[in-house]
Amino acid sequence: MAVQTAAKKERAPFDYDRYLRPKKLPHIWCPGCGHGIVLKSLIRAIDASGLTKDQICMVSGIGCSSRTPGYVDFNTLHTLHGRSFAYATGVKLAKPELKVIVISGDGDALAIGGNHFIHTCRRNIDMTILVYSNFIYGMTGGQYSPTTPQGAIATTSRFGNIEPVFDCCDLAKAAGATFVARGTSYHCQDLEKTILEAIRHKGTSVVEIIDQCPTYYGRLNKLRSATEMMEKFEKNGTVSVKQVDKLPPEKVEGKLLRGILHRVERPEYCEEYDKLIQDAKGK
Amino acid sequence: MADKTKRLLQGNEACAEGALYAGCNFFAGYPITPSTEIGECLSVRLPKTGGKFIQMEDEIGAISAIIGASLAGSKSLTATSGPGFSLKQEGIGFACMTEVPCVIVNVMRGGPSTGFPTGPSQSDIMQAKWGAHGDHPAVVLTPSTVQEIFYETVRSFNLSEKYRTPVILLYDEIVGHMREPIVIPEEGEVEIVNRIKPTCPPEEYLPYDDSHEIAPLAAYGEGYRFHVTGLNHKPDGFPTNDPKLIEKENKRIIDKIENNKKQIWKNEAIDLDDATIGIFAYGSIARSARYAVNIMRDKDIKVGLLRPLTIWPFPEEAVSEMAEKVKVIIVPEMNLGQAVIEVERVAGGKCEVVGINRVDGDPIHPQQIIEVIEKYK
Ligand SMILES: Cc1ncc(C[n+]2csc(CCOP(=O)(O)OP(=O)(O)O)c2C)c(N)n1
Ligand code: SF4
Numbered sequence: 001m002a003v004q005t006a007a008k009k010e011r012a013p014f015d016y017d018r019y020l021r022p023k024k025l026p027h028i029w030c031p032g033c034g035h036g037i038v039l040k041s042l043i044r045a046i047d048a049s050g051l052t053k054d055q056i057c058m059v060s061g062i063g064c065s066s067r068t069p070g071y072v073d074f075n076t077l078h079t080l081h082g083r084s085f086a087y088a089t090g091v092k093l094a095k096p097e098l099k100v101i102v103i104s105g106d107g108d109a110l111a112i113g114g115n116h117f118i119h120t121c122r123r124n125i126d127m128t129i130l131v132y133s134n135f136i137y138g139m140t141g142g143q144y145s146p147t148t149p150q151g152a153i154a155t156t157s158r159f160g161n162i163e164p165v166f167d168c169c170d171l172a173k174a175a176g177a178t179f180v181a182r183g184t185s186y187h188c189q190d191l192e193k194t195i196l197e198a199i200r201h202k203g204t205s206v207v208e209i210i211d212q213c214p215t216y217y218g219r220l221n222k223l224r225s226a227t228e229m230m231e232k233f234e235k236n237g238t239v240s241v242k243q244v245d246k247l248p249p250e251k252v253e254g255k256l257l258r259g260i261l262h263r264v265e266r267p268e269y270c271e272e273y274d275k276l277i278q279d280a281k282g283k
Numbered sequence: 284m285a286d287k288t289k290r291l292l293q294g295n296e297a298c299a300e301g302a303l304y305a306g307c308n309f310f311a312g313y314p315i316t317p318s319t320e321i322g323e324c325l326s327v328r329l330p331k332t333g334g335k336f337i338q339m340e341d342e343i344g345a346i347s348a349i350i351g352a353s354l355a356g357s358k359s360l361t362a363t364s365g366p367g368f369s370l371k372q373e374g375i376g377f378a379c380m381t382e383v384p385c386v387i388v389n390v391m392r393g394g395p396s397t398g399f400p401t402g403p404s405q406s407d408i409m410q411a412k413w414g415a416h417g418d419h420p421a422v423v424l425t426p427s428t429v430q431e432i433f434y435e436t437v438r439s440f441n442l443s444e445k446y447r448t449p450v451i452l453l454y455d456e457i458v459g460h461m462r463e464p465i466v467i468p469e470e471g472e473v474e475i476v477n478r479i480k481p482t483c484p485p486e487e488y489l490p491y492d493d494s495h496e497i498a499p500l501a502a503y504g505e506g507y508r509f510h511v512t513g514l515n516h517k518p519d520g521f522p523t524n525d526p527k528l529i530e531k532e533n534k535r536i537i538d539k540i541e542n543n544k545k546q547i548w549k550n551e552a553i554d555l556d557d558a559t560i561g562i563f564a565y566g567s568i569a570r571s572a573r574y575a576v577n578i579m580r581d582k583d584i585k586v587g588l589l590r591p592l593t594i595w596p597f598p599e600e601a602v603s604e605m606a607e608k609v610k611v612i613i614v615p616e617m618n619l620g621q622a623v624i625e626v627e628r629v630a631g632g633k634c635e636v637v638g639i640n641r642v643d644g645d646p647i648h649p650q651q652i653i654e655v656i657e658k659y660k
Pocket of ligand 2: 028029030032033034035064065134138139212213214215216
């Protein structure tokens, strides 16, 4: 045991700075916000993917989560609320050799950007979409979102939210995404592996990431700390797809599945377009 | 001998041909009357030249996609009408703020709302200038003929590449659907402008370098790894809250057009030298106006026409000169009075200004203009 620990210590620490824009830090995220943890997993996954920084184009919409591209040293595009998917489609179709990664919030992807989101999935254009689900609109100060649980308090649902939630993963799958997964900021090592798989997948890959907004969702719903939120929603509120069959129904009920939920092969949009070009040139 | 280069084309087809001539290699759109043919035509023509066409889920998606494509190095176009133009305003503002070249065609139809989809109109003159929120630059071109649609499409691309700004090509349903013989120039006959790309080492690159009037624009994936945001930003592209930098940027994106408006303006002056009655008309209605001028000149009535091909920035110099000379400027337009507001502002009381307006879906006929000229002769 002692030998192993010593060996571990000798391993060079992961160099995050290589992927960050250190002059653009500190970031805007509140203490305890999940978005920073996700960034850590994302950077590690990108590192493991072997992609160069020049090969990556990171596109986002508007929201706290969407500030991510400003902090990372890739080709970066911070667009408009909900529109990132369409901007990303333009980038990818114009330059298919780029690896496009989209960062979005639950409001960004599932409310205002819902139409762009589903049609991107339908086309199966090669890009990795991360949806940071923190059950609330963080940036605008805590209004309810399409993932706010029923009964929860937001600044626009003071009497408890009456709207049912969107299941981001079901939606992505139904819309045609060929890789759909869910992770959490609590299980950040699993998340890293899941994001890596998503990046390696050819086609539209969607990863919903349950994370926490202690500032608004936490405060409004009397959850005293980020860790309390992570325990409640992420650790205890999800079960791994690998374990679900082994667990009794009462341990699964009401919980979200975590891990890779759907993976199929289907023709990718840019490749199909290339074939179309070959056809058209012959006519 | 039949002229091989002469073709009978519809205005919207001429627009597609002009785009290809200008080097357009990316189109994203959403079908809407009366602009649909532009996308239909490019869906066939673009892939044949290796270009990309995509029908997006809506107009917001389309403008977003062309901005993304432009940042990846493409010359990109979208085309729309009526409500679709309203939807694109959010993206047009983004392109102004982020200084991304792209071209937006708006083939005007009757509005507001769904209005009169198949009817001609010129009621988006003000929206083309003020549609996006916030102070922003506007470059808007108004061709009158099918041949002109071709050339003005090319000019739209050239201006957008040169000034790193979205350019709006604005014409009405009449010219959009009209068929006329046009000549497609040989390659190289018309100048094609391409954006300036950086030559500095990537670590020195500033995508909004304000020591240049127009900063060079890199493309994603070419080693520059720059940041683009719709937030107010510094020369390095990253957001700022500094009031001085915010003001500087807000003014700079407007000034780059204001300071170059003489190069952007383009007018045709017909019989204006000795005119005592002036007409200000654009698009298809300029054709009615020209007809009216010819008829009145045959009767020795001194009427002249100023026909702007650039309506924004507004042709202040030409209108002001005309206002010095004439007793009245007649402004016929298929709306309830839009360009006339600008003509009045520029004329500044130096002459009378009268509008002729029509919003019933019928064009303004020469006779309608002649009737007004008669009153002032
Ligand atoms: C067209 C438009 N509507 C509204 C807004 C205001 N707005 C900014 S961010 C945001 C919600 C962000 O929530 P989410 O996408 O869940 O991301 P988070 O901030 O929680 O990470 C809203 C409504 C906007 N910027 N643009
Ligand atoms: S408001 Fe919420 S989502 Fe936004 S940074 Fe703070 S904790 Fe994170």
